[in-house]
Structure formats: structure tokens, C-alpha cells
Amino acid sequence: MIDSFLLVGLPYLAITVCVVGTFWRWKTQAFTWSSLSSQFLEARQLRWGSMPWHLGILLVLLGHLVALALPRVWGSLMTYPTLLVITETVGLGAGAMALVGIVVLAFRRLTSGRVQAVTTTMDLVVLALLFFQSLLGVLTALLHRWGAAWSTATVVPYFWSILLLRPDPSLVADLPPIVKAHLVGAWLVLLAVPFSRLVHVLALPLSYLWRAPQIVIWSGSRRARMQAKDLAVAESRREFLKGAAGVAVAGTLLSAGVLDKLVRFFQGPKISGEMETVLLAKRLRHLQMTAEEQALQLERQKNDRILIGRLSELSATKGKYFIDFHMAPALAFLGANGLPLLISAKCTHLGCTVGGDVDAQGQILCPCHISYFKITTGEPNPGAPAKTPLPHLEWAVVDAAGKTLAQRTAGGAIEGSLAGVPPEACQVYVCRPSPEGAS
Ligand code: HEM
Numbered sequence: 001m002i003d004s005f006l007l008v009g010l011p012y013l014a015i016t017v018c019v020v021g022t023f024w025r026w027k028t029q030a031f032t033w034s035s036l037s038s039q040f041l042e043a044r045q046l047r048w049g050s051m052p053w054h055l056g057i058l059l060v061l062l063g064h065l066v067a068l069a070l071p072r073v074w075g076s077l078m079t080y081p082t083l084l085v086i087t088e089t090v091g092l093g094a095g096a097m098a099l100v101g102i103v104v105l106a107f108r109r110l111t112s113g114r115v116q117a118v119t120t121t122m123d124l125v126v127l128a129l130l131f132f133q134s135l136l137g138v139l140t141a142l143l144h145r146w147g148a149a150w151s152t153a154t155v156v157p158y159f160w161s162i163l164l165l166r167p168d169p170s171l172v173a174d175l176p177p178i179v180k181a182h183l184v185g186a187w188l189v190l191l192a193v194p195f196s197r198l199v200h201v202l203a204l205p206l207s208y209l210w211r212a213p214q215i216v217i218w219s220g221s222r223r224a225r226m227q228a229k230d231l232a233v234a235e236s237r238r239e240f241l242k243g244a245a246g247v248a249v250a251g252t253l254l255s256a257g258v259l260d261k262l263v264r265f266f267q268g269p270k271i272s273g274e275m276e277t278v279l280l281a282k283r284l285r286h287l288q289m290t291a292e293e294q295a296l297q298l299e300r301q302k303n304d305r306i307l308i309g310r311l312s313e314l315s316a317t318k319g320k321y322f323i324d325f326h327m328a329p330a331l332a333f334l335g336a337n338g339l340p341l342l343i344s345a346k347c348t349h350l351g352c353t354v355g356g357d358v359d360a361q362g363q364i365l366c367p368c369h370i371s372y373f374k375i376t377t378g379e380p381n382p383g384a385p386a387k388t389p390l391p392h393l394e395w396a397v398v399d400a401a402g403k404t405l406a407q408r409t410a411g412g413a414i415e416g417s418l419a420g421v422p423p424e425a426c427q428v429y430v431c432r433p434s435p436e437g438a439s
């Protein structure tokens with residue numbers, strides 16, 4: 001319930017409020033778009049906070065944007081270990097830089113009397129939000145390594161499921177709390193955009209990163225005050241023109257994009273016969289895969305037991321993969337007692353598929369972040385990223401006449417025995433999990 005609010009309701013609320021609220025602010029208070037500068041109130045700490053914060057966060061968000069906008073390209077690039085390590089290192093460095101920057105900025109707002117005088121409650125809320133969001137991001141990168149790779153199968157499709165109005169929170173429901181909190185934080189930041197100085201991001205004030213510092217000269221004379229007033233008017237006019245130009249450019253690009261799509265739609269695709277064959281083959285493969293998946297799902301809906309194979313085919317050291325009743329990968333082994341041992345192969349850390357080879361310690365390995373699981377208990381090794389055991393699954397061994405010889409029940413108890421029936425004549429089935437659940 002809480003998950004569906006935080007992962008589905010909140011995103012739509014945030015997107016709607018952000019779009020409508022930003023439009024409303026632009027219509028009613030266009031001159032408040034640029035973030036009011038407080039450089040003339042305090043400059044030293046501002047430099048040490050603002051520069052690292054903006055450089056760090058822009059780099060991090062650029063990475064986020066590319067991963068979200070081009071998931072396939074990003075996903076295939078991240079299969080190269082060197083690229084993955086470089087991306088993670090640069091991302092973490094930039095994240096740490098942003099974190100240091102925001103701490104300095106927060107310290108400045110809380111300690112400089114002059115800056116405090118112009119600080120609103122919303123400024124403090126935004127600072128806190130950005131601090132926690134960056135902290136959660138850095139913690140994600142540190143504690144759940146290789147996010148640049150695993151996010152392509154979890155948070156990226158989740159993000160698109162929200163944008164394409166087919167929300168699927170199950171894609172991220174099993175992620176660790178820190179990662180989920182980072183996602184929720186992103187929606188909260190979006191929610192705050194129209195009500196805070198965050199809206200200045202939309203004015204794309206990138207030149208502030210490299211422009212020379214402003215020189216502020218205080219003067220009490222009336223002439224100077226008039227000049228300052230004129231300057232302020234000129235400045236706000238410039239801001240307005242900049243905003244208008246930004247909107248015009250965005251509008252032109254958008255219309256060009258839409259027009260291009262329309263023209264292409266009416267022209268129809270221009271593809272060679274060879275390309276058409278490749279595309280058709282791809283489409284056919286895709287359809288076959290969807291059909292296979294649906295057939296598996298149907299089989300699991302209609303039956304209480306699914307055949308894995310003969311008992312004689314199972315090995316104590318090399319697992320046989322199959323799809324369990326949750327449509328997740330699982331492994332079948334031959335247990336020390338000569339009976340089957342069925343265990344889920346969906347890693348309890350971030351959902352990677354666990355390998356099927358048993359090592360000398362009787363463990364199987366999840367290669368994503370190195371978690372070893374003992375197959376007899378399902379327990380991960382101490383210190384592993386995975387904290388909970390892989391569940392064992394219920395099974396039944398049936399003879400040629402269809403009689404159940406032995407079975408593992410929900411509580412983990414084993415009932416019956418092979419009663420001298422040779423393993424070649426025994427079929428192994430995985431059973432529908434009973435409501436008490438597998439152990
Ligand atoms: C206001 C928005 C956001 C801010 C300020 C933010 C900030 C950060 C920071 C500072 C990091 C650590 C640096 C890094 O490793 O790249 C990070 C990591 C991460 N963020 Fe975000 N983030 C935001 C939104 C999002 C969203 C919308 C998603 C997913 C849809 C996301 C997914 C991730 C993931 C998976 C990581 C770990 C990357 C890794 O391990 O390399 N973030 N974020």
C-alpha cells in the first residue's frame with residue numbers, strides 16, 4: 001500500500017504538480033525564475049560550496065539522463081567491465097563533490113547572519129531535500145555497487161513504466177530501502193520545483209559556472225541607487241528575454257520533432273529488403289519469446305506441479321535451471337539424501353540470477369556483487385551484500401504410475417521415500433507454494 005503510493009501515486013502527483021505549478025509560476029511570477037544571488041552578502045563560502053555542488057551534480061545528473069534516455073545503448077556499454085568501473089568511479093567522485101558542496105552551502109545559510117536574513121523556509125527545505133537525495137545517491141553507489149549496470153534492469157524500466165503510463169512498481173519493489181528512498185527523494189525534489197528556487201534550473205544558467213565573479217560596489221548616493229535600479233530593471237529584462245528565448249528554442253525543437261514524426265508517419269518507413277528481413281526476424285523472435293513466456297505462465301496458472309525432469313538427471317554439483325511459480329529462475333540439485341533440493345536462483349540482494357555451480361564449500365555464487373549462498377540452507381555468507389537466504393522450494397517425486405513417493409512440504413519436512421524405485425523411473429516436480437510459504 002505504502003509502496004504503491006510512494007512508487008506510483010507520488011510520481012504522478014510530482015509530475016503533475018511540477019508541470020502545472022511551473023507553468024503557473026512562469027505565467028504569474030516570471031521574474032522570480034532566476035535564483036536570487038546572495039554573492040554580495042557572502043562570497044567566500046559561496047564559491048567553495050556553489051562550484052563543487054553545481055559541477056558535481058550536473059555531471060551526476062548528466063549520467064542519470066543518458067542512462068534513462070538511452071537505456072539500450074547505456075545497458076550495452078555497461079557490459080564492458082572497464083567502462084563500468086570508469087563510470088562508477090567518475091559518478092562517485094562527482095557525487096562526493098556535490099555532497100561536499102551542498103554541506104558547505106547549508107553551513108553558509110545556517111551560519112551567515114546576512115544570508116540568513118534572505119533565507120526562506122523553502123530554501124531550507126530544498127537544501128535538506130538535495131542533501132539527503134545526494135547522500136542517498138552516494139550511499140547507493142557505495143553500498144550497492146555497479147548501479148550503472150543493475151539499474152538498467154530495475155530503476156530504468158520502472159522510470160519508463162511511469163512515463164509511459166504503465167506503472168510497474170514491482171520492478172523496484174525488492175530493491176534495498178536506500179535505493180527506494182533515493183527514488184522517492186527524486187519525486188520529492190520534482191514536487192518542490194515550482195515552489196522553490198529549483199525552478200531556476202529551467203532557465204539553464206550554465207554560464208554562471210564559468211563567468212567571472214560579480215564585483216559589488218556599495219554606495220549610498222542617490223545617483224548610484226538610481227543606477228542600481230536601472231541595472232536591476234535591465235537584468236530582469238535580460239532574464240525575461242533569456243527565458244522567452246529558451247521557451248522559443250524548446251518550442252521550435254519540439255515542433256520540428258513532431259513535424260518530422262508526422263512527415264515520416266505519412267511517408268512510411270524507408271527500409272531496404274535486407275533490413276526488412278532482419279526486422280521481421282527480430283519481431284518474430286520477440287513474439288516467440290512473449291508466447292513462450294505466456295505459455296509458461298499459463299502452465300503455472302493451470303497446474304499445481306510443474307515437471308523439472310528425471311531424478312537421475314539431477315546433479316549434486318551442477319544445478320538444473322527451471323522457472324518457478326513466481327516466473328523467477330530456480331535451480332534443482334540432487335541432495336545428499338538422494339532426494340531433490342530445489343532452491344530459488346533469484347538473488348535476494350538485487351535480483352540477479354545466481355550461478356548453478358556448487359563450490360567445495362557447498363555454495364553457489366551470485367556474480368553481480370559477490371554473494372555466496374549455501375545450498376543446503378540458502379543462507380548467504382557473512383558480510384555478503386545479500387542479507388536474506390535463498391528460499392527452498394517445495395517438490396514432489398512421482399513414480400511411473402503417477403504415485404507420489406516423496407515430497408518436501410511447506411514447513412521444510414520431507415515425507416515419504418523412494419522405496420527402492422530407481423532414480424531413472426522418478427520424475428521431479430516443483431509444487432505450487434503453499435500459503436505458509438517455502439522455507
Ligand atoms: C533530483 C534527482 C536526483 C539527484 C539529485 C540524484 C543524485 C545522485 C547522486 C549524487 C548519486 C551518487 C553519484 C553516482 O554514483 O552517480 C546518485 C546515484 C544514483 N542514482 Fe540518483 N539522483 C537523482 C535522481 C535519480 C533517479 C530519478 C533515479 C532513477 C530513476 C536515480 C538512480 C540512481 C542510481 C541507480 C544511482 C547509483 C549509481 C551507481 O551506483 O553508479 N537517481 N544519484
Ligand code: FES
Nearest residue numbers: 347349350366369
Ligand atoms: S544481486 Fe547483488 S549480490 Fe546478487
